[in-house]
């Protein structure tokens with residue numbers, strides 16, 4: 001709702017009240033309309049100030065209302081009512097003015113912002129455009145190029161930048177509401193003719209066509225199939241080419257197109273999913289709201305390879321004191337240099353103070369004796385990690401949290417090397433660790449709730465989105481990757497090329513196809529794991545070459561590694577590169593010949609494989625594993641899996657995540673297609689729909705937020 005008060009006798013004050021961000025719910029919109037009428041009708045009131053309760057102007061339309069039937073006054077007539085007012089209306093912007101909140105501010109005649117406020121049109125990230133006149137007013141106010149930038153990227157600007165761009169009239173370090181009241185008094189009685197943005201002509205730069213052409217190219221390059229950015233460009237184009245009223249009609253048409261698209265629903269689902277994962281629970285009943293994190297001031301990182309360096313940077317940038325340990329002198333000095341460079345680049349890019357002094361380097365594990373938490377990031381080898389955990393358990397002070405950055409090894413096995421297994425937890429960072437936003441916090445059967453809470457909180461402090469997952473081979477992300485990769489290999493055996501598979505996945509919206517990712521991360525990584533699992537066999541022909549444990553197995557990756565083709569680092573992998581370390585993947589005729597030879601050797605006849613089969617086999621196998629993970633209680637809900645896939649594995653955000661996507665396709669359809677492929681490939685167990693997926697499909701494809709009711713509730717064992 002909105003509160004009305006009178007300040008200094010002549011200023012009508014409308015205060016938005018809808019915690020936590022004063023979103024424009026039906027009640028708030030109704031309140032604004034009613035209070036505007038009141039302010040305009042009271043003769044003593046000469047001017048109006050609109051502000052938000054609790055230091056937040058407004059976070060925009062209430063996203064929770066998007067899925068429901070529209071009630072209350074619509075936003076567009078509301079902003080027109082404000083702009084048309086005969087008394088000056090001043091927006092007092094504290095905290096945030098985002099989306100519909102900024103549109104509300106743009107309908108006011110003046111805008112006063114606090115210096116710490118941020119402003120922006122983030123609708124594009126929700127699959128929408130600023131549909132309450134934002135696409136028509138902003139270019140009129142700040143010009144086409146700047147408006148295109150803000151609307152198509154959704155980036156937030158500081159009050160200072162907003163002032164520079166001309167979005168706000170004044171910035172204050174003092175109380176913005178008081179400043180707005182004073183300002184409102186000072187403009188009482190002044191003509192408002194020049195203050196109504198909708199009446200401004202839209203500036204028309206001479207190179208208009210080139211500007212829009214460039215903007216379209218830019219969004220096509222980065223959108224990966226998302227339709228909102230391009231639609232935003234079209235809406236701004238309407239502002240320059242049409243009179244205001246017609247531009248508003250065009251804005252409404254384009255908004256409706258986006259609003260009813262599956263992409264907007266997926267992005268809005270994802271918005272809440274990313275917030276929902278912080279309300280974690282574990283399979284044995286520990287929960288975010290009953291588990292208290294322990295204080296951590298000083299942390300240590302053991303092992304300063306690529307991951308350890310990134311983790312060190314993340315910790316230092318988050319303000320933790322860090323002891324960075326690498327036992328090899330040479331490696332230590334290289335790491336020191338690399339970390340310094342990363343910190344300097346980070347400080348330059350983000351304008352934050354340098355964090356060099358937060359880090360102490362050492363080549364002795366003894367240096368971690370007084371820290372509160374250790375993150376082990378040594379080579380991915382169980383024997384080595386066990387030794388490190390034994391050492392840490394002996395050296396560290398009592399009560400220290402011991403965390404491992406393993407990407408898939410058994411947390412419980414590591415915990416059993418220590419005197420306090422309840423203090424052990426996985427913190428699985430993604431490379432590059434100082435950049436990637438995702439952190440899988442992996443609890444073992446013995447990890448204490450406080451330890452999970454501490455790791456989750458540490459992740460948050462490092463600016464990560466932390467997702468709590470259970471302990472199993474590969475956890476959530478890498479476990480689901482296995483059947484996906486497996487299908488991609490099988491498709492090559494059956495006649496596809498890496499380029500074909502990658503193209504289908506990239507058209508779907510993945511940042512990179514599976515084979516390009518494999519070349520980037522190094523084929524040898526998986527090879528080492530398969531070798532230690534006893535899967536890599538010397539037999540190169542005969543049926544046994546393609547069977548392991550009674551199931552189909554493709555040795556293609558192993559064969560490439562045997563030939564030294566490790567991907568980008570060696571200049572050859574599934575693709576060829578101009579040099580070792582090269583980044584531009586080119587189809588490799590050698591690889592095509594190799595695949596032909598391989599098929600001939602194994603009696604496989606290449607067939608035409610269409611787009612649909614590539615997509616369904618790769619994605620549905622991955623999705624099926626996701627349902628198995630839910631069934632096993634490794635992830636608490638589908639949101640956890642979706643956030644992991646979007647943030648860690650390049651799944652297109654506008655498709656919500658694999659579990660959301662499955663729901664959109666229809667769970668019955670996913671089951672039907674998996675069964676179809678299983679009949680053709682009975683030796684691939686991953687194509688057998690798991691029982692939870694079948695159960696949900698049979699119960700009529702319920703909405704994703706209802707899945708948890710079907711998934712068995714964990715019983716508290718605490």
Ligand SMILES: CCCCCCC/C=C/C(=O)SCCNC(=O)CCNC(=O)[C@H](O)C(C)(C)COP(=O)(O)OP(=O)(O)OC[C@H]1O[C@@H](n2cnc3c(N)ncnc32)[C@H](O)[C@@H]1OP(=O)(O)O
Pocket residue numbers: 020021023059060061062063064075076096098099100101122123126128129130131132252255272275276
């Ligand atoms: C013809 C029809 C015309 C209709 C035109 C409509 C045009 C307008 C469209 C819009 O305005 S769309 C919304 C635009 N606004 C946003 O996208 C802002 C989204 N929110 C954020 O970016 C952040 O939440 C924040 C505001 C920067 C605050 O961040 P912070 O990290 O401090 O807190 P969070 O954990 O993110 O959020 C706290 C809490 O608030 C909920 N929430 C935030 N924004 C909204 C919102 N706009 N509507 C509803 N709820 C919102 C958020 O979900 C959190 O709650 P929980 O999920 O944790 O319960």
